[in-house]
Amino acid sequence: MNSADDQRLIEAVQARDETAVGQALADGADPNVTVGRFRGSVLAEAARDGKLGIVRLLMDAGARMEPADPYTASPLRSAVLEAHTEVVQFLVARGALAAEPATRSSVLTDAVSHTSFHPRPAALATLRVLLEARAAPGPADEAPLVTAVMRPVAPAALRLLLAHGADPDQRRSDETPAIVIAARRGDHAAVDVLLQAGADMEARDRQGRTALMHAVERNERPVITALLLAGADTDAVSADGMTALHLARGWQRQNVQFMLGERHAGLDDVPIARTAVRLTPTHVRLTGDPQMLQLLASVIDIALDDLGDDEWQCRTGTNAETAQSVAARLREDMVRAANASWHQLDVTADELGAARSALVELAYGTTRGTPAGTNRLEIIDLLAELDRQLSR
Template structure:
């Protein structure tokens, strides 16, 4: 043991000084010297910093490419977490992949997950290295495609998986097709990418419910549009007797019924078998800047002045008293958010419904006067998106 050389090696690795690393190794430093006796070797430290030249020097000197210390940290996993694809590729070429511990999440599953949590080109490159090296999920883990759809990730990740041979009709471990998983989550981009890769648009889960049925029940209208344009069948009957149209009727979703081809719709009380729980908040907390609150107050004023009390009550289902009260609150009651730079206001569900009705009127009906109709349309669509409508 050459403690002085080991110390020099550790300092050189920390400094990223490749020449000093080589000198310390030539002086007899241990290529497996511990930076932290429980967690990190010098190779792990170099891998974490993405220092490929130093990684090469240490590996050539005989450093172990497997797990280190009592926690089983490996240089390959550290490189993966930091998306240093070139370092990972070098470690894999020297036998690191089969040495990965099996008591943790597989490298491949973590790499797919990281493309969502830390999206960047390097993360995609890291995933490509693992796929090309033949990395696989551990027993009990989902396939990379299902993991990706469940996240959800960017379409570029799905395209990479397809380029590496993934089957677009893969099933989740419970027998649910990938396209159904994506539809349930409202991920229209994933649905479209799966369809372009050859997924069966009418594939069903174990109950025979298709992606279209699940999208209809969840009011995911962008997903519905993608599926309908790809030829999704409207008349498929599930094992429990449901169709996409019947589900739309049971949830009173008139817009969806039109999307499914109906020419006339109503509010019939159609019994259905529901697989979701709809949330109806009794209150809403709004956050924004004072000009946006004043804009919403002005919208209410314009609509009430244009329609009058009776027509407003008929068209909106709320009283003018509620609408005028919330408009006044938008002007007077907003307060700075706690530890935040925005302003906030808590309104009741009825107050919020009145404000939304006014936005609808001004976006598509009432003459906006001095307010930009397109600005109101943008505001309404953003609210609708947040509400999942």
């Protein structure tokens, strides 16, 4: 072994100089030399950079596909994590899957995860290569479909897994069905993909609860809609005696009660067995450009002027003085963030409720005026954006 030749090989690989790599190998450099601490072998380095020509030279010279040590990634994993599809395909064809240690999560699990962490076409193509090569999850890994739903990944990745044989009724290691996991997380896109693939919408977890029950309890209305349109059973009873409607009543979710077929809904005190904790923030930080915060103030002013104090309080359930106060604060009290370009204002839950109520009045109520330069559809969009954030 010649350390000078090895160093030349390392430098050539890092410089992505295929000619220099070939010369260093011809001069006797070790194809398994490590680049440095935590970076692994020169083969892993070349795979990480996506340099297929260099990978081929190193493999032909006898480079090993195992990780250089227990703390570094293998060449295959290095290529998967960077979504270098051609390198992954080459290494798989040379037997790299068999060289992966069983003590780590599988490269298949990593590939599924990376369609969420670093989404791009190459990540999906890399996952396809591994699926076509029949890559399998590791002994401690969840099934790929479960991993995908738990991340969550885009529908394209779910459809790819299903097209390569994933079971839409796959269960997690604790026996929770994939469709229940998706429903609990509010992932209506995943629920829809699973339903189209034939997943059992009435599948139950260990508590005997269905996807619909979990979606109702968490107020995930897009998921509820998808399940109801697919024909989910609203009368199903869990092991502890709960139904979807019972859960909606217990959480006083009146909109959901109507979705489930109720004709009348009130704030009834209904005891239920809860499987979720609901957060009720008492203060919220509004952030945005000054003109956006001032726009909210103008929305409140218009609604108040149109309705009058008494009608405002009757229609919105919020105090007119609170609405007037937050409108003034939106104009006068906002400050620029210390380490960012936006402006911000901390408001109470009641103040936020007043701002939202004003948006509702301009979007869907009898008030027809809108702030200068805006229209009703833009107010509807702003309300929808606020509601999405509040539902997270």
